[in-house]
Amino acid sequence: MSDTLIKAADAAAATPHPDFDAVVVGAGFAGLYALHKLRDQLGLRVCVLEAGSGVGGTWYWNRYPGARCDIESIHYSYSFSNELQQEWEWSEKFASQPEILRYLNHVADRFELHEDITFDTRVDSVVWDDSTATWQVSTDTGHTVSARYFISAAGNLSVPKEPEFAGTDVFTGELYMTGKWPHHDVDFTGKRVAVIGTGSSGIQVITEVAKQAEHLTVFQRTPTYATPLRNGPADPDRVAAIKATYPEMRMASRNTQGGIVFDRDPLPSAMAVTPEERRRVYDDRWELGGFHISSASFNDIVTDKAANDTISNYVRERIRECINDPALAERLVPTTYPYGTKRPTFEAAYYDAYNRDNVTLVDVSDAPITTLSPSGLRTAHDDYDFDMIILATGFDAMTGPLLKMNITGRNGQRLADKWARGPRTFLGIQVHGFPNLFTITGPQSPSVLYNMPLAVEDHVDFAADAITYLCAHGYNTIEPTAEAEDAWVVQNNALADQSLLPGTNSWWMGANVPGKPRVCLVFLAGANVYRGICEDVVNGGYHEFSLTLEGQPVRETVG
Ligand code: FAD
Numbered sequence: 001m002s003d004t005l006i007k008a009a010d011a012a013a014a015t016p017h018p019d020f021d022a023v024v025v026g027a028g029f030a031g032l033y034a035l036h037k038l039r040d041q042l043g044l045r046v047c048v049l050e051a052g053s054g055v056g057g058t059w060y061w062n063r064y065p066g067a068r069c070d071i072e073s074i075h076y077s078y079s080f081s082n083e084l085q086q087e088w089e090w091s092e093k094f095a096s097q098p099e100i101l102r103y104l105n106h107v108a109d110r111f112e113l114h115e116d117i118t119f120d121t122r123v124d125s126v127v128w129d130d131s132t133a134t135w136q137v138s139t140d141t142g143h144t145v146s147a148r149y150f151i152s153a154a155g156n157l158s159v160p161k162e163p164e165f166a167g168t169d170v171f172t173g174e175l176y177m178t179g180k181w182p183h184h185d186v187d188f189t190g191k192r193v194a195v196i197g198t199g200s201s202g203i204q205v206i207t208e209v210a211k212q213a214e215h216l217t218v219f220q221r222t223p224t225y226a227t228p229l230r231n232g233p234a235d236p237d238r239v240a241a242i243k244a245t246y247p248e249m250r251m252a253s254r255n256t257q258g259g260i261v262f263d264r265d266p267l268p269s270a271m272a273v274t275p276e277e278r279r280r281v282y283d284d285r286w287e288l289g290g291f292h293i294s295s296a297s298f299n300d301i302v303t304d305k306a307a308n309d310t311i312s313n314y315v316r317e318r319i320r321e322c323i324n325d326p327a328l329a330e331r332l333v334p335t336t337y338p339y340g341t342k343r344p345t346f347e348a349a350y351y352d353a354y355n356r357d358n359v360t361l362v363d364v365s366d367a368p369i370t371t372l373s374p375s376g377l378r379t380a381h382d383d384y385d386f387d388m389i390i391l392a393t394g395f396d397a398m399t400g401p402l403l404k405m406n407i408t409g410r411n412g413q414r415l416a417d418k419w420a421r422g423p424r425t426f427l428g429i430q431v432h433g434f435p436n437l438f439t440i441t442g443p444q445s446p447s448v449l450y451n452m453p454l455a456v457e458d459h460v461d462f463a464a465d466a467i468t469y470l471c472a473h474g475y476n477t478i479e480p481t482a483e484a485e486d487a488w489v490v491q492n493n494a495l496a497d498q499s500l501l502p503g504t505n506s507w508w509m510g511a512n513v514p515g516k517p518r519v520c521l522v523f524l525a526g527a528n529v530y531r532g533i534c535e536d537v538v539n540g541g542y543h544e545f546s547l548t549l550e551g552q553p554v555r556e557t558v559g
């Protein structure tokens with residue numbers, strides 16, 4: 001079938017043979033699966049370009065101490081091969097970064113993926129050539145390759161945010177970013193260390209550095225609502241039970257909002273039960289750990305402010321219980337935004353760090369960091385001296401990796417111009433005016449609110465199905481109609497407006513990067529609803545898309 005597909009496509013295309021059928025950018029969860037799917041199942045000629053020196057993506061770059069996933073590994077892993085999911089053994093409930101990186105290297109070895117990946121190569125220009133119906137993909141190594149399909153597997157959280165303060169070049173001590181952690185050992189012993197940022201990365205690194213540094217100073221702009229992760233060794237009985245019905249469990253996961261089957265189902269409304277029942281539910285989910293509290297308690301906590309108050313107050317109360325000094329506790333308790341309107345964070349001894357004598361919290365909400373200095377950093381109020389500064393300040397999420405590639409579509413239109421007021425996509429995977437571009441887990445898909453390996457598989461499968469459809473019908477290009485895209489953007493914004501998310505400065509809203517358009521970057525109706533919509537699109541024969549043959553429209557339809 002594979003050879004036939006290629007021949008059909010080549011016969012249909014009145015274009016010179018491109019260098020590759022598909023270029024894939026990125027060798028994380030998405031790029032590895034895209035290579036396997038397109039090369040081994042569709043028989044396409046595929047080239048993967050990766051900026052790093054190895055596979056792993058997120059898990060290649062984020063090597064900071066304490067880095068681990070917060071979705072149980074038995075879920076946070078590929079489902080596409082039952083053999084793979086049966087044979088791999090996770091040592092912990094929530095695997096650490098080194099173990100996830102080992103897993104992704106194992107996948108690359110097992111499916112012989114390395115040979116088609118070019119490492120140490122950053123894509124810096126991607127231009128659509130209408131005359132040949134190909135993408136021209138250029139790299140920082142000075143090469144340009146052509147391909148019929150361009151698959152961005154560049155990730156959502158792969159471009160660290162530019163620091164908002166000056167002076168990163170003048171600090172004479174050691175300076176690290178969690179999202180670009182060095183490969184050599186970093187020793188905190190006997191050092192005065194600063195960590196800037198208290199999101200998911202910050203709280204993981206703070207917990208570890210506190211144990212070793214002579215002194216750790218945490219610069220906090222906004223406190224987080226961290227709840228217990230409850231990690232531990234993998235439970236063999238639980239693993240065996242899951243493996244006995246792994247494919248069924250994966251299918252059940254895909255039919256949930258977030259791509260995970262929890263130990264408890266959420267109840268419809270926090271306001272529909274008595275305060276005692278509510279408390280019982282929160283206590284139960286608190287003990288279960290991880291996403292149980294946010295995703296398996298009540299369904300209305302991010303849509304109804306009164307419901308949200310109940311969980312926000314509950315978590316605040318639990319945080320206070322963790323901190324010995326009541327005044328310090330108040331500075332660690334979030335008060336300026338509702339729980340769950342920033343991406344939930346999970347801790348294991350994060351709050352304990354503040355009970356140590358060698359840890360100081362500096363609140364920079366009113367006195368921002370203005371610059372790093374040769375000996376440390378300066379806030380609007382004070383100067384501080386450090387041997388080491390760690391930036392845990394987050395990412396230019398969702399749109400950043402795509403825009404950094406300088407993508408230019410049909411008629412010279414730049415993606416950056418098209419998205420100047422926020423992303424415009426259909427299903428978060430295709431963009432009108434950018435034929436044969438597939439954005440795996442792109443903005444306006446459920447992506448980061450969906451257990452990511454499953455989200456990745458769904459999107460790669462969608463792209464592969466679309467390519468198969470093109471080849472089978474002898475078409476050259478596919479892109480969504482402007483009408484379908486407009487409707488998708490409206491639907492995304494309407495969903496966001498029905499939630500509490502727009503009121504909070506989060507990366508979900510693009511609000512963590514100065515100057516970035518403030519729009520919701522994630523489709524909020526849930527992975528299950530989204531999957532249904534995608535299925536309807538495919539079963540309906542791609543009616544929301546324009547298809548061309550030799551540059552001529554074969555069908556113009558309105559979504
Ligand atoms: P990535 O893993 O980000 O891979 C993208 C790759 O593309 C990178 O290797 C990058 O170098 C490469 N790339 C980007 N641009 C270019 C370019 N222009 N040229 C060449 N190469 C390029 N999600 C969860 O669901 N659960 C979790 O527990 C979880 N934990 C996380 C922990 C951390 C520390 C972070 C940062 C994210 C976490 N995430 C988690 C989200 C995580 O990003 C995804 O789960 C998943 O790893 C994304 O895989 P990906 O292949 O789509 O992208």
Ligand code: NAP
Nearest residue numbers: 068069070164197198199200201202221222343392393394
């Ligand atoms: P983040 O959630 O965006 O957190 C960044 C932190 O840096 C915030 O506390 C932010 O404060 C602070 N900050 C940014 N600029 C600052 C400045 N100029 N001065 C002071 N503080 C500043 O980024 P992240 O922690 O890297 O996490 C990003 C995402 O990656 C997560 O939401 C999650 O999806 C994923 N992740 C997951 C895990 C996991 O456990 N599985 C671990 C790490 C990351 P403000 O809130 O005030 O902006």
